[in-house]
Amino acid sequence: MASFDLSGRTALVTGSSRGLGRAIVEGLAAAGARVIVNGVDAARIHSAVGELRAAGHNAEGVAFDVTSEASILAAFEKFDADGVRIDILVNNAGIQVRKPLVEFSTADWRRVIETNLTSAFVIGREAAKRMIARGHGKIINIGSLGSEMARPTVGPYTAAKGGVRNLTRAMAVEWAQHGIQANAIGPGYMLTDMNQALIENAEFNSWLMSRIPSKRWGKPDELVGAAVFLASPASDYVNGQIIYVDGGMSAAM
Ligand code: NDP
Numbered sequence: 001m002a003s004f005d006l007s008g009r010t011a012l013v014t015g016s017s018r019g020l021g022r023a024i025v026e027g028l029a030a031a032g033a034r035v036i037v038n039g040v041d042a043a044r045i046h047s048a049v050g051e052l053r054a055a056g057h058n059a060e061g062v063a064f065d066v067t068s069e070a071s072i073l074a075a076f077e078k079f080d081a082d083g084v085r086i087d088i089l090v091n092n093a094g095i096q097v098r099k100p101l102v103e104f105s106t107a108d109w110r111r112v113i114e115t116n117l118t119s120a121f122v123i124g125r126e127a128a129k130r131m132i133a134r135g136h137g138k139i140i141n142i143g144s145l146g147s148e149m150a151r152p153t154v155g156p157y158t159a160a161k162g163g164v165r166n167l168t169r170a171m172a173v174e175w176a177q178h179g180i181q182a183n184a185i186g187p188g189y190m191l192t193d194m195n196q197a198l199i200e201n202a203e204f205n206s207w208l209m210s211r212i213p214s215k216r217w218g219k220p221d222e223l224v225g226a227a228v229f230l231a232s233p234a235s236d237y238v239n240g241q242i243i244y245v246d247g248g249m250s251a252a253m
Pocket of ligand 1 (some may be wrong): 016039066142144191192
């Protein structure tokens with residue numbers, strides 16, 4: 001399984017203090033990577049790093065808001081100063097705001113687009129500049145079923161995740177020649193804090209179970225296989241793709 005081995009690689013996963021990002025850092029660390037946990041809440045990062053280290057993993061944390069370009073630039077300058085090379089970037093941090101489009105304020109629209117889409121461009125650009133200089137790198141953007149399809153009340157999120165899908169393609173066509181693979185994962189409905197209101201909503205659950213071939217919610221650690229694949233040499237000729245990990249939902253009519 002050497003082609004899935006991440007030993008000697010360093011992975012930055014945004015929004016990895018909890019939820020899907022947290023499962024992804026655990027998976028990348030178990031495959032041998034040194035992982036850098038990110039989020040806004042420093043206490044959550046601290047406890048995630050503590051738990052990863054207690055499990056024998058090589059982990060550290062860096063708090064920054066993915067919507068703050070100044071903080072992103074400062075984080076990368078510190079990586080440079082400390083000799084930290086980001087070989088694997090997972091653009092995972094994201095938020096959801098649910099409202100009908102006619103009730104969405106422009107400020108909320110911008111907040112969703114900046115957190116879910118613009119952050120992936122800015123952090124991706126900073127990581128890629130350094131990856132290009134080294135001649136290799138892996139970028140994994142977290143999309144969604146919303147990268148392809150829409151549901152009422154999540155318009156800005158759908159626009160952002162459609163953008164993530166095409167940003168991934170844009171990264172791939174410009175950076176493949178430099179040894180970088182940029183791909184995306186499209187999770188289906190997963191059991192995380194982001195979905196707490198839906199998980200508790202009986203009507204939504206009954207709609208979901210009628211639609212989803214696997215007849216169940218996804219668990220965060222079910223993304224690990226795709227993440228390790230896309231972070232590892234096993235995917236060195238895979239570029240610009242989005243892999244859906246969704247219990248078959250995007251395949252069903
Ligand atoms: P959670 O709400 O459970 O976790 C969000 C994570 O992102 C936290 O670590 C949070 O940090 C961090 N975060 C949020 N805003 C920022 C910010 N501005 N700067 C830095 N970190 C931030 O979300 P999920 O794990 O469910 O979602 C993760 C990704 O997966 C998102 O991109 C989401 O759109 C996507 N996704 C999720 C699906 C699902 O069913 N859950 C389905 C499809 C896609 P903190 O703890 O500091 O707040």
